[in-house]
Amino acid sequence: MKCRTFLAFAFAITLSLNYAFGQVTENPKVDEQSAEYVKIKRVELTDQYTIISLEFVEKKSNVPQVPKGFNLPFKRGQGPIQGGNQIWLDPETRLYKPGEIEKKFKLIKAENIPTNATKEVTAGEKVDFVAYFERLSPGIEEFDFYEGRSSQGTQSWNFYGIHIKNPLKKPVQKTPKITAKAAPPVKKPAEKAVVPQKEETPVEEPAAESGVAVLRGNVFNAKTKQPIAAEIQYVEKGDSLQIRSSSGKYRLGLDPAEKYDLKIVAKGYYGTALSLSPADSAGKGAFTHDFYLNPLAVGETITMPNIYFETSKYALLPESYAELNRLVDMMRENKNIRIRIEGHTDNVGDFDKNLELSRQRAESVQAYLVEKGIEKSRIEAKGYGGTRAVTKGTPEERARNRRVEFVVTEV
Template sequence: MNFRSFLALAFAITLSLNDTFGQVTENPKVDEQSAPYVKIRRVELTDEYTIIHLRFVDKGSGIPQQPQGIPFRFNPKQGMGQGSSQIWLDPETRLYKPGEIEKKFKFIKAENIPTNSTKKVSLGDTVNFVAYFERLSPGIEEFDFYEGRSSQGTQSWNFYGIQIKNPLKKQPQKAEQASAKAKAPVKKPATEPAIPKNEPQKEENTNESGVAVFRGTVYNAKTKQPIAAEIRYVENGDSLQIKSSSGKYKIGLDPSEKYDFRVTAKGFYSTSYNISPADSIGKATFSRDFYLNPLAVGETITMPNIYFETSKFALLPESYGELDRLADMMKENKNIRIRIEGHTDNVGDFDKNLELSRKRAESVQAYLVEKGIESNRIEAKGYGATRPLSQGSAEERRKNRRVEFVITEA
């Protein structure tokens, strides 16, 4: 065998090994993860498995917080003495293609971490372990690693946007040539009507996995740039939170639950959002971007969820959540002073509208004082219909009926 033949044979063997043993991605890029002390070190694809090598390091600081992310749960100091913890891998862990959670790849087995018991770890310990899953379909080069939602006494984590090498398999050239040479199908005579097939269509259940995905990005409303943020919510009685340094978030939801989300960021006014996955049958992914206003002097911030009795200034209970959030912001930022501004549309008597808008602003002021905010930090003014947002249709003019606050000192 000459040298050229030897090189050709070696190259063929290498290709064969790649086809047989798949791809290996060292230290893959991960878009979002909640805990810096857990890393995905390597993802290996074989003919049979997706093999994920992970490392857990108990650094102590930060662990008792409520992290979300990776495939195993962490239970801090559960009867193990000061400075010790327990970890294990939930066998319900699965892999998903982002945005297509019906494409799931099940957990098979694990090495060096238990799945039906717990493993004790002490401060400073390092645990290297391996998780085996069904083989990702060729062409899926980004996937999510979803362990589940936190429950009482435990903390669960997930990885989102794990990027690996997993190209589509190339079709044999001979097969392509054979397909090209295939004869065109014989057409039936035009006089012969086509007989429709009444085969029942298979209905896809996008919530087959029992998980809905809520995703998006948190932005600075002024600069339109992503900002580090925190999203808090309650599920099955547990208070949970997601921290994102990039502003991007992705949360697995129980489709049967209703959720109230609160989005916060340091130096910005928080907002809230309600969602009920069950209201959108068959929809498995929900997208929502949030734009938070910076807490800076001169900023005018509209409060969208303030409601009054019709043509009166008495606050309705539906307003309390929004007002409590404003009160919390002022308690956290002792130097901030605000001016509450009431506005109406131009329907009705001008003077009465002006008085109504002032009294509504004063109702908001009184509520905040009841919540412990010093009265000298809150000014109240009514502008009636003098500062409209829209002059369009009746529906558009409804936007003029609003309550805002302006930051006067910070």
């Protein structure tokens, strides 16, 4: 009896030790995710796997109520069906260390969710499922769960910035044994044998995976330098996609073969844009870009950097339309805002002619906005010529004086 009790006690201690040394993170912090109705409940690291337990909750409606601008949460092109939707986990889902996309950890298997078929879910149903991936390398304590890029009629489940416990293993230091050194035996010199040298074959390093490029950064208030909630909009392969960030921090998975025109918008701020070709980024798989948005407060002066005119004339060039359309969108979304368009020139040449040209250029911008449906009563136009220079440096620097700005006069 005592022997059995001892064995049971030893077995219980062994189990408790195994559990204590396992790496488990309950409800890990996630910086951003693409679908709010799926959450990560637990991440466990074993010798063989990274085990991620997730929970899916179907909305309590036969017809999904999709927020404006969001794609429907169907998988692999599945449309709505009576009583629910279809879900599955893409077998190409993988884990990445942020910024190092060549380090990927593949999906091995999944439980309670199919990977090569679909699973029907009914309104209000909750599905708990588990995904097994290759084991994350020790020391990776933040990773991304990337299922794929969303497309029309589908919604991928991507999680960015998952924080877990996974410290580096500390090497075991062995205490060297101290032994008395014996005198080396005296050997007769021997002739050196000629050993034929093997020709070394160069080992080719595996090429970095080019399946996805990562763009990440933050969106800030240009005045306070504090992060703000924002939305990033872009088009990929004909699909209009949006990523919302409540913290201002964002991370996008992009196709390296595509070209992107990103729009960054936030309520109460004047948006901005970025044109991007991941393939032109010197072969980098990940890069960073922060955005600074100007608040739409009374008295704020906002420079529009991409307004172009014919030389010494006031006719707008087509290269100006993207910036002007961004201003149109802002005026449409903020019905009570009134602005003053201000034209500026440098101080080279005739003072009166510069003053007249700056006024005409401001009126050209006003006319464009009116043509797009903005009430003229909301837009004042004024020219200041070269009286409000921002720099007096070299000719290249003085080119900054030739600009168009708008001032918020009423909110």
